[in-house]
Amino acid sequence: MSDQLSLVFAALAEPTRRDIVARLAVGDATVGELAEPYAMSLQAVSKHLKVLEAAGLVTKTPAAQRRSVHLEAEVFDLMTKWIERYQRQAEERYQRLDALLDQLDEDGNVIPTDERKTS
Incomplete structure (x- = not known):
């Protein structure tokens, strides 16, 4: 699956990632804020975010203090x-x-x- 559309659909096939996307549609959030409602580690949420990022669905701000995640609606x-x-x-x-x-x-x-x- 190398084309972007395949990556996007594969990323959104997982319910937690769809929920993260839905939450980011409301506004940017930090990884910690995104992890709060889930019974999983911060590392597990970060792995989900890496999949979403690889698909082009989210980006992370480079700011070291408060690194927020942003939904790429395009x-x-x-x-x-x-x-x-x-x-x-x-x-x-x-x-x-x-x-x-x-x-x-x-x-x-x-x-x-x-x-x-x-x-």
């Missing part, structure tokens, strides 16, 4: 475009199916063109 544009492409294709398939069903009567027989309803 990555969601990549995901949205990918999802929307397949959503459009699915909608087109449904429209074609609707058009086909409009040509059939209740028994599944083709209705002659001059007897079909027009919308």
